[in-house]
Amino acid sequence: QKEVEQNSGPLSVPEGAIASLNCTYSDRGSQSFFWYRQYSGKSPELIMSIYSNGDKEDGRFTAQLNKASQYVSLLIRDSQPSDSATYLCAVMKGGNQFYFGTGTSLTVIP
Amino acid sequence: DAGVIQSPRHEVTEMGQEVTLRCKPISGHNSLFWYRQTMMRGLELLIYFNNNVPIDDSGMPEDRFSAKMPNASFSTLKIQPSEPRDSAVYFCATDRADTDTQYFGPGTRLTVL
Numbered sequence: 001q002k003e004v005e006q007n008s009g010p011l012s013v014p015e016g017a018i019a020s021l022n023c024t025y026s027d028r029g030s031q032s033f034f035w036y037r038q039y040s041g042k043s044p045e046l047i048m049s050i051y052s053n054g055d056k057e058d059g060r061f062t063a064q065l066n067k068a069s070q071y072v073s074l075l076i077r078d079s080q081p082s083d084s085a086t087y088l089c090a091v092m093k094g095g096n097q098f099y100f101g102t103g104t105s106l107t108v109i110p
Numbered sequence: 111d112a113g114v115i116q117s118p119r120h121e122v123t124e125m126g127q128e129v130t131l132r133c134k135p136i137s138g139h140n141s142l143f144w145y146r147q148t149m150m151r152g153l154e155l156l157i158y159f160n161n162n163v164p165i166d167d168s169g170m171p172e173d174r175f176s177a178k179m180p181n182a183s184f185s186t187l188k189i190q191p192s193e194p195r196d197s198a199v200y201f202c203a204t205d206r207a208d209t210d211t212q213y214f215g216p217g218t219r220l221t222v223l
Contacts, residue, residue: 032210043201043214044153088153092210096141097166102152 001026004091006101014109019076021104023089026070032092033065035074038103039085048074079108112136114215116202122221128190131218133202134183143212144177144187145201153201159185192222 005024013019021035032051036044048063050056050072056063062075072091076083086103093099115134123129135142143158157167159179167177174193179185189196199219203212 034210043217045214046211049210095165096143096158096160098143098155098158098212100145100153100155 002101003027003099004089004101006087006089006104008102009105010107011104012107012109013079015079015081017079017108019079019083019106019108021074021076021087021089021106023072023074023101024070025072025089025091025099027091027093028067028070030070030091030093033063033072034090034092035061035063035072036088036090036100037085038088044088076106079106081108081110084108114202114204114213116200116215116218118218119216120219120221122223123192124223125193126191127222128188129192129196129220129222131187131189131200131202131220133185133187133215135185135202135204136213137183138206139204139213140182140207141205142179142185143203143205144185145203145214147199147201147217148197156187189220192220194222196220197222 035048037047038044050063050065060077064073084107086105088103089101091099117132141160144156147153156169157177162179177187199217201217202215205212
């Protein structure tokens with residue numbers, strides 16, 4: 001079983017819509033959760049981190065964490081073509097052990 | 111700050127050759143991570159250092175891979191001998207002790223023929 005699972009997509013949404021990206025993780029002891037964005041040919045960059053159950057909002061982005069269900073999601077409101085990228089879910093277990101999902105490819109159609 | 115610096119950006123080599131990838135972390139960052147990214151396996155953590163000390167190398171695929179961090183400003187990942195299945199993008203990332211935010215370098219795209 002993989003540490004972090006994501007639907008690889010591709011996910012396509014029209015401009016202005018809400019994009020919903022999902023991620024599950026296997027270890028209940030996981031402590032910290034992250035969403036990274038990676039444009040084609042570029043390196044990953046952190047867009048959201050979340051540590052406790054519930055929602056965390058930052059601009060057009062909302063991260064949701066449900067530890068009981070071992071589920072993390074990212075909502076992107078008012079999606080823009082510039083949001084088209086691969087989104088990586090990452091989980092940190094104790095001692096800086098980071099595990100990444102294989103990513104979900106998002107395309108926002110103008 | 112210049113960010114995480116990696117070199118070379120691209121490397122093409124033949125099977126059996128030694129490959130050395132280099133990373134200069136952001137000044138003041140005391141944790142350094144080496145990752146490998148492929149389409150099939152995604153982003154995999156190979157090894158990480160804390161204060162120049164290797165903490166966990168369980169992700170290093172086999173003895174052909176080795177990593178060092180002789181000082182706070184420099185780390186290397188070496189593959190000897192290289193094989194075609196090592197072809198991937200190798201990222202170095204660093205963070206500070208008081209945060210979980212990793213900053214990734216631009217990566218080295220390695221092709222082993």
